[in-house]
Amino acid sequence: MERAALMSAVLRAVPASCAVLAAVVAGMLFAPVFGVPALLLPVGVPAVAVLLATLACARHAALLPWRPLLLAVAGLLAVAETVLRSTTVAGLPTGRTLRALAAGITDSWQLALQSTWPARPDPALLLFVPLLVVLAAVLGVELLDRLDSPVLALAPSFAVTLLSQFYAPMPSGPAVAAALGYAAVGGVLLAFHSGAVVAVQRGVGPGQHRHPHRPGDSDRGGAAALLPRAVPSVVLAVVAVILAGLLPATVPPRYSLRADQAVPLAETRVTSPLDEIAYRLAHPGTAVFRVSGGAGVDRWPLVVFDAFDGVNWQPGGRYRRLGTELWPGGAVSVPVRTRSAEIDTFAAGAGPWLPSQTWPAGVRGVEPLVEEEQGTLLLPGADGVARYTLTWWQPAVDAEALAAAAIDPLVPGGLGGVGTVPAGVAELAERATGGLRPSFQAALVLERFLRQNYRLATGLDLPTGHSWPQLTDFLLRSGRGTTEQFAAAYVALARIRGIPARLAVGFRAPSAPDPDGRYTVRNGDVLAWPEVAVRGVGWVPLDPAVAPSASTAVSGVGLAAAAARVRAQLPAPEELRDPPVAPRPAAAVRPDDGAVSSAAMWRVLLGASVLMLAAWLVGVPSATAGRAWRRRRRAGAAAVVGAWAEVRDRLRAHGVPVSAGMTVRDLATSAVAVADRTTVDDIRRLAVVVDRALWSPAAPGEQDGRQAWAAVRAVRRGLARRGWRARLRALLDPRVLLPPRR
Numbered sequence: 001m002e003r004a005a006l007m008s009a010v011l012r013a014v015p016a017s018c019a020v021l022a023a024v025v026a027g028m029l030f031a032p033v034f035g036v037p038a039l040l041l042p043v044g045v046p047a048v049a050v051l052l053a054t055l056a057c058a059r060h061a062a063l064l065p066w067r068p069l070l071l072a073v074a075g076l077l078a079v080a081e082t083v084l085r086s087t088t089v090a091g092l093p094t095g096r097t098l099r100a101l102a103a104g105i106t107d108s109w110q111l112a113l114q115s116t117w118p119a120r121p122d123p124a125l126l127l128f129v130p131l132l133v134v135l136a137a138v139l140g141v142e143l144l145d146r147l148d149s150p151v152l153a154l155a156p157s158f159a160v161t162l163l164s165q166f167y168a169p170m171p172s173g174p175a176v177a178a179a180l181g182y183a184a185v186g187g188v189l190l191a192f193h194s195g196a197v198v199a200v201q202r203g204v205g206p207g208q209h210r211h212p213h214r215p216g217d218s219d220r221g222g223a224a225a226l227l228p229r230a231v232p233s234v235v236l237a238v239v240a241v242i243l244a245g246l247l248p249a250t251v252p253p254r255y256s257l258r259a260d261q262a263v264p265l266a267e268t269r270v271t272s273p274l275d276e277i278a279y280r281l282a283h284p285g286t287a288v289f290r291v292s293g294g295a296g297v298d299r300w301p302l303v304v305f306d307a308f309d310g311v312n313w314q315p316g317g318r319y320r321r322l323g324t325e326l327w328p329g330g331a332v333s334v335p336v337r338t339r340s341a342e343i344d345t346f347a348a349g350a351g352p353w354l355p356s357q358t359w360p361a362g363v364r365g366v367e368p369l370v371e372e373e374q375g376t377l378l379l380p381g382a383d384g385v386a387r388y389t390l391t392w393w394q395p396a397v398d399a400e401a402l403a404a405a406a407i408d409p410l411v412p413g414g415l416g417g418v419g420t421v422p423a424g425v426a427e428l429a430e431r432a433t434g435g436l437r438p439s440f441q442a443a444l445v446l447e448r449f450l451r452q453n454y455r456l457a458t459g460l461d462l463p464t465g466h467s468w469p470q471l472t473d474f475l476l477r478s479g480r481g482t483t484e485q486f487a488a489a490y491v492a493l494a495r496i497r498g499i500p501a502r503l504a505v506g507f508r509a510p511s512a513p514d515p516d517g518r519y520t521v522r523n524g525d526v527l528a529w530p531e532v533a534v535r536g537v538g539w540v541p542l543d544p545a546v547a548p549s550a551s552t553a554v555s556g557v558g559l560a561a562a563a564a565r566v567r568a569q570l571p572a573p574e575e576l577r578d579p580p581v582a583p584r585p586a587a588a589v590r591p592d593d594g595a596v597s598s599a600a601m602w603r604v605l606l607g608a609s610v611l612m613l614a615a616w617l618v619g620v621p622s623a624t625a626g627r628a629w630r631r632r633r634r635a636g637a638a639a640v641v642g643a644w645a646e647v648r649d650r651l652r653a654h655g656v657p658v659s660a661g662m663t664v665r666d667l668a669t670s671a672v673a674v675a676d677r678t679t680v681d682d683i684r685r686l687a688v689v690v691d692r693a694l695w696s697p698a699a700p701g702e703q704d705g706r707q708a709w710a711a712v713r714a715v716r717r718g719l720a721r722r723g724w725r726a727r728l729r730a731l732l733d734p735r736v737l738l739p740p741r742r
Contacts, residue, residue, distance in 0.1 A: 013055060018189035019140030019153045020051045025182045026160035027133035032168035033112055034129070035324070038121035042083050042130040049078035050137040068142055075134030076101065083123050083130060100124075104131050113261035115321040116370060117168060125321075136160045147724050150189045155617070157182075162614050166257045262318040263369055265380065270351050273303050273505040274313055277484045277526050278464045284524025287346055289355055291519045294341040294509065298560045299527060299541065300355040301506040304374035306412075308492065310419020311467045313503060319369035319378055326370065328359040328393050331411055333536040334401070336393040345386045352378050355506065355521070357392035358531075358539055364389040373412050374502075394558060397537050399565035407438055407500055408535040414500025418492045422472045429493040434576045438498040443532045443542065444563075444570050446494060450486060450544035454479045468492075486545035487528035500533040504541070620734050624649070627737075632709060639705035640693040643712045647686060648740070650712075651675070653730035654719055658740045664690050679718030686711035 027043040028036070053074035057063040063070060079101070080093050087096040104127030112125045119125050136156035144153035161182065170178055280286075291300070305313035328336060336359070343355055354368055354377040365388035368377040379386060397405075409415055432449040436442040457463055457480045463470065466488040474485040481489075487503050494501035507525040514520055531539040540559045571577075627649075631642030644664055652658045656671050664687035668680050675683075689708045693700040720727060730736075 013058065014192040015144055015150065015153075015189050016054050016058070016141050017051055018185050018192070019144050019157070020047050020054070020137040022154055022157035022182060022185045022189070023047060023133045023136035023140060023160065025178065025185060026136060026157040026164065027129055029161055029164035029170060029178055030129050030167060031174070032170060033117050033119055033164075034121055034126055035118045038118075038126065039129065042079070042126060043133050045082045046075045046078035046130050046134050047137055049074040050134060050141070054141050068138060071138045071141060072134065075130075075138065079127070079130045079134065083127055086123075100127065101131075104128055110261065111321070113167070113258045114263045116323040116326050116372060118325060119321070119323040120367070121324075132160050132163070144189075149724070150186075152728075153189065154186055159618060162618065168256075168258070263320060265317070265319060265369075265378075272313075272315075273351075273353065274305065274466060274484060274488075274503075274528065275464075277482055277505070277528060278462045280523035280526040281462055281482065282460065284522060286523045288507065288521050288523060288525075289343055289345040290514075291355075291509070291521065292342040292517070294519055295513075296558065297339075297341070297357075297509050298558060299506055299508050299529070300521065301358060301375065301504045302353045302355060303376055303505050304371070304413075304531075305503040305505070306374070306414070307416050308418055308488075308503075313466060313488065315376065316371040316374045316413070318373070319371050319376075322360070322363055322368055322370040322377070325362050326360060326372070328395075328538065329372075331408065331533070332359065332393070332395050332538045335396045337396060338391055339394050340389060340391040342389050343387070345384060351384060352380060354379055354386060354388070354390075356390060357394075358541075359393040359395070361391040361393050363391070395537055397559070397562055399562050399569070402440065402534065402537060402540070402559075402562045403566045403569065405440060405537055406535045407440055407443070408533040409438070409498070409500050411500055411533040411539075413502050414533040415495055415498070416502075418495050419468060421492075421496060422468055424476055425472065425493070426496055428475060429496040432493060433497050433499075434573060436576060437578050439578070440532065440534055440540075440566075441570070441576075442497065443494060443499050443501070444567055445573075445576060446490065446497070446499070447530075447542045447544045447567070448570065450490060451546060454481065454486065456480075456486070456545050457482050483526075483528040483545045487530050490530040490542070490544045494530065494532065501530050502533075502539070504529055504531055616732065616734065620737065621731055623737055624731075635702075635705070637693045637700045637704075640690055640700060640708040643705070643708035644686060644690050646712050647683060647715050649736045650715060650719060650730070652740065653733045653736045654722065654726060660740045662740075663687070674722075675715075675718055676721065679715055682711050682714040682718060686715075 024043055024047045027047075028039055031039060050071050053071045054067070057067040057070060077093070080088055080097050081091060084093075084097050084100050087094060087100050100123060103124065108125060108128035108131075112119055112128065115125060136159070139156040140153045143155070144150060147153075169175075289300075291297075294300075303315050305315050307314040338361060339357075345354065354363075354366075356375055356377040358375045360370060360375050360377060363377065366379055366386050368379045368388075370377055429446075433442045433446050436445060454474070463474070463478070463481050463485060466484050471485060471489050471492060474481045475489055475493075487505075491501045491503045505526075505528045507521045508527045510519050510521065510525060529541050529543060529545075531541050534540050537559065540563050542563060543560075628646055631646055632639070634642050647664075648658055648662075648667060651667060651671050651674070654674050656667070656674050658667065658670070662670070664683065668683040668687065671680055671683060686708060689704055689711065693704050693708075719730070
C-alpha cells in the first residue's frame with residue numbers, strides 16, 4: 001500500500017516538474033542574448049521556487065485554491081533574491097524591488113533589444129527573462145491541473161520559446177540540443193500524465209487503494225508500464241531534432257524583433273566635430289584626452305559621417321547599448337587581434353562622443369552607446385570627463401594582400417549620396433583617378449592626386465565649411481584647405497567614381513609620449529580623413545591632406561601602416577593600368593545537386609509549416625484579445641456597439657450562425673441551440689442596452705458602456721460552461737477575425 005501511494009505521488013509530481021522544467025528550457029534559449037552563465041541562476045532559482053511551492057500545495061489540500069498566487073509570489077521572491085538582490089533589505093523586498101519588477105515587465109524586454117549582444121547581464125535588461133519563466137511555469141502547472149491536458153501545459157513554455165527565437169535564433173548545434181531537451185521534457189510529461197490517469201482510473205490515489213495489491217501488479221504498473229507511453233516522446237524528439245537541425249541551416253531569419261529597435265536619443269544641440277576643426281586648430285594647445293597603452297595607434301576616431309546631401313554631412317543615428325563584447329561582423333574576414341588602452345577625457349574634450357577605434361570590442365568604466373556599423377561611441381549626458389578602458393579589434397593584413405584586395409561596394413554607408421554635383425567636379429573626379437575602374441588602387445591614385453595638387457592650410461585664416469560651395473571653391477579655385485575640406489572632397493570624388501568611402505573625424509596620435517609614458521592628445525591633433533571599404537579588411541584610413549614630400553611611417557601592423565606600404569609601391573601615373581578581371585569560374589555540377597535542392601525545399605516547407613502553426617496558435621488569440629481591448633476602450637455609444645460586436649464574434653466562434661444584418665435579439669434567438677438559458681437572457685439584456693444607446697434621445701453615458709460590457713463578461717462565463725474542448729476550438733478559430741457574411 002505504501003509503495004502504491006509512493007507511485008501515485010510520483011505520477012502526480014513528475015508532470016508538474018516537467019511543466020516547470022519546460023519553462024526553464026525555454027528561458028535558457030535566450031542564451032544568444034545574454035550568454036549561458038548569466039542566465040543559470042536567474043532562470044533556475046525562480047523555477048525551483050515555483051516547483052517547491054507546487055509540491056507544497058499538492059501535500060496540503062487547503063492551499064490549492066491559493067496555488068496560483070502562492071506560486072507567483074514564490075517565483076517573484078526568488079527573482080528578487082537572485083536578480084534584484086541590491087534592492088532588498090535583509091533579503092526582504094522593498095519599494096525599489098517592486099518598482100524594478102514593474103520596470104522588468106514594461107521596459108526590460110525593450111532595453112535588451114536596444115543592446116548589442118551578448119548584452120550586459122544588468123537587471124534592467126535581464127529581468128524580463130526570469131519573469132517570463134515564472135509566468136510560463138505557473139501557467140503550465142495550472143493548465144495541467146485544471147484542464148488535465150499536458151499539451152496545453154506546454155503551450156506557455158512553447159510561447160516563450162517562440163519569443164526567444166524572435167530575439168535571436170539559436171545556432172544549429174545548440175538548437176538541436178535545446179530541441180532534444182524540450183522534447184524529452186515534453187515526452188516525459190506526456191508519458192507520466194497518462195500513467196497518472198491510468199492510476200486514477202484504477203483507483204490508485206494519494207493515500208487510498210480501491211483494488212488490493214496482487215503479485216505482479218508492480219511489474220505491470222511500474223516503469224515498464226510507462227515504456228509504451230514513452231513512444232510519443234521519442235517521436236516528438238525526432239521531429240524536434242529534424243526541425244532544429246534543418247531550419248537554422250537556412251538563411252538568416254526574415255524577421256527579428258531587434259531589427260527596428262534602437263536607443264531613442266534626446267534632442268540635444270551639440271556642435272558637430274566636423275564644424276569644430278577650424279576652432280581646434282586655432283587653439284592647438286588645449287588638451288582633449290590622455291591615453292595609456294595606445295602605442296602604435298596612429299589616430300583616434302570620434303564620429304563617422306556617411307550621409308551627404310550636398311549641404312550637410314550626417315553621422316549614423318542607430319545607437320545601441322554596448323554589451324559585454326562586440327565583434328567586427330561580416331565586413332572583416334582577415335585575422336584580427338585585440339588591443340586595449342586606458343583613456344581619460346577632459347572637460348574640453350569631444351562632448352558626448354568618446355575617442356574610440358573603428359572596431360570597438362568592449363568598454364569598462366562607463367556604459368556608452370555604440371553605432372554598430374560605424375564604431376562610434378556616445379555617452380549621453382556626459383560633461384566631457386570620463387575614464388574608461390577601451391578594447392578593440394585590429395585587423396591584421398600585409399601590404400601584398402591589401403594591394404590585391406577588391407573594394408566592398410555593398411558595405412553600408414559606403415556609396416551614399418553626394419547631392420547635386422556642381423559642374424566640372426565629375427570631370428575632375430575622372431581625371432583624378434586616371435579613369436581607372438573602382439578599386440583600392442584607384443582610391444590610392446585619388447589620394448595621390450589631392451596630395452600633389454592641393455595644399456594644407458596653416459596659420460590663423462583657416463577655411464571652413466564642407467558643403468558643395470566650399471568644396472567647389474577648394475577643388476576648382478583656391479586649392480587650399482584644412483583636413484576638413486580634404487577629407488570631404490575625397491569622399492565626394494570617390495563616391496562619384498564608384499569607390500565606397502566615408503568621412504571620419506577624430507585626432508591623430510602624438511608622435512612621442514609624455515615623460516610618464518602616456519600620450520596627451522590636444523586640439524592641434526584634430527584630424528578629418530576618408531576611409532575606403534576594402535572587401536574582407538573593412539574600412540582602411542587614408543591621408544589625402546599629407547604633402548607628398550612628408551615622411552609617413554610604414555612600420556607597424558595597423559591598416560594605416562599597411563596602406564602606407566601599398567602607397568609607396570603605387571606605380572607612376574603613366575604606368576597605371578586597371579587590374580585584370582579574373583574570369584568567373586564555371587559552376588561545377590555536382591552529382592548531388594538534386595538532393596541539395598530537395599533538402600532546401602523540405603527546409604522551406606518545414607519552416608513555413610512551423611511559422612504557420614505558430615501564427616495560428618499565437619496570432620489568432622492575440623488578435624482577438626487585442627480587438628476586444630480596442631473595443632473596450634471606446635466611449636459612449638461606440639463602447640456599447642463594441643460590446644455587441646464582441647458578443648456576436650464570441651458566439652460565432654462557438655458555432656452560432658451569424659449574418660451582418662442580425663439584431664441583438666435575432667442573435668439571442670440563434671444562440672439557443674448552443675448556449676444555455678442564462679446566457680441567452682444575458683444577450684437579451686444586452687439588446688436593451690443597445691437599443692437605449694442607439695435610439696434614446698439622451699446621449700449614452702459611461703453607465704451604459706459598463707452595463708454592456710458586464711453583459712459581455714456574463715456571456716463569456718456562460719460560453720465557458722460548454723467545456724474546454726469547445727473553448728479551445730473557439731479560441732483558435734480564425735474565421736472570427738473576418739467580418740460576418742452578408
